[in-house]
Amino acid sequence: MARPRVWLITGASSGFGRSLTELILKRGEIVVATLRKPEMLQDLWARYPEDKLLVLKVDVTNPAELNHAFAQTREIFGRLDVVFNNAGSLIVGEAEMTSIGHARALFDVNFWGAVLVSRASVKFFREVNEPGRGGLLLQASSLAGFVGPPAFSFFAASKHALEGFSQSLANELLPQWNIKICILQIGSFDTNGLRNALVLPESEVYNDKAFPFTNLRNQLVAPGFKFEGDPNKFAKSIYSLVESGNIPLHVPIGKDSLMVAKEVTALREQEISAAASLSTDLLRDDL
Numbered sequence: 001m002a003r004p005r006v007w008l009i010t011g012a013s014s015g016f017g018r019s020l021t022e023l024i025l026k027r028g029e030i031v032v033a034t035l036r037k038p039e040m041l042q043d044l045w046a047r048y049p050e051d052k053l054l055v056l057k058v059d060v061t062n063p064a065e066l067n068h069a070f071a072q073t074r075e076i077f078g079r080l081d082v083v084f085n086n087a088g089s090l091i092v093g094e095a096e097m098t099s100i101g102h103a104r105a106l107f108d109v110n111f112w113g114a115v116l117v118s119r120a121s122v123k124f125f126r127e128v129n130e131p132g133r134g135g136l137l138l139q140a141s142s143l144a145g146f147v148g149p150p151a152f153s154f155f156a157a158s159k160h161a162l163e164g165f166s167q168s169l170a171n172e173l174l175p176q177w178n179i180k181i182c183i184l185q186i187g188s189f190d191t192n193g194l195r196n197a198l199v200l201p202e203s204e205v206y207n208d209k210a211f212p213f214t215n216l217r218n219q220l221v222a223p224g225f226k227f228e229g230d231p232n233k234f235a236k237s238i239y240s241l242v243e244s245g246n247i248p249l250h251v252p253i254g255k256d257s258l259m260v261a262k263e264v265t266a267l268r269e270q271e272i273s274a275a276a277s278l279s280t281d282l283l284r285d286d287l
Contacts, residue, residue, distance in 0.1 A: 187254020
């Protein structure tokens with residue numbers, strides 16, 4: 001029987017991270033669950049021994065805590081197969097109304113924190129795992145990583161940045177390392193992401209009931225609102241993807257993400273065709 005995989009999951013307290021942690025443990029594999037408040041996993045901690053579930057306090061913006069998590073993984077398990085780079089935060093508010101301080105704090109988690117996790121993962125896969133064993137880095141992006149929804153400008157910007165970084169990183173990795181990167185462009189799911197979001201007051205400047213997104217924004221922040229996507233079913237899909245071994249660079253996941261991806265692709269094809277004439281004669285005349 002093949003030895004169980006070792007997974008490291010950031011943001012494991014709830015939502016996608018919690019659901020995937022529970023599923024992996026049920027499948028007999030090993031999880032290093034990292035989160036800012038370890039007590040959030042007290043129930044799982046009580047049910048599983050440390051050789052199956054290692055819970056560590058990690059704020060992904062804190063390099064010392066992050067380095068400690070990877071060092072503990074190495075010391076206790078000696079290997080690492082999959083990293084789910086999932087920790088994140090959300091701001092709901094128009095770009096003009098968002099303070100630069102709030103925007104930078106979001107980028108510290110969604111981009112710079114994810115970058116720190118990515119670099120530590122690649123180094124571990126290459127230098128700690130057996131030569132050629134490699135590993136898989138799952139990047140939790142969003143459908144906002146390829147579109148720009150209103151009132152999510154800085155969240156979208158952080159995910160666009162993560163996708164650009166991840167694509168370049170994937171192109172830098174040598175084939176013999178066998179390290180794979182998969183960008184998960186996640187749609188709308190019922191997690192704590194929206195419930196824990198920083199929701200900025202609506203500005204009178206943007207409060208136009210004739211603008212469709214004004215009503216949508218109010219719906220999103222209304223008490224009791226829930227997205228239709230099930231994070232437990234998301235976890236099953238991601239586990240099946242990893243099991244298959246067929247790992248593409250981009251995976252839109254969720255019906256809304258698939259729909260938007262198709263619409264964006266079609267629109268880009270139209271824009272490219274329309275712009276072709278602008279580039280017909282742009283070379284230097286001395287060539």
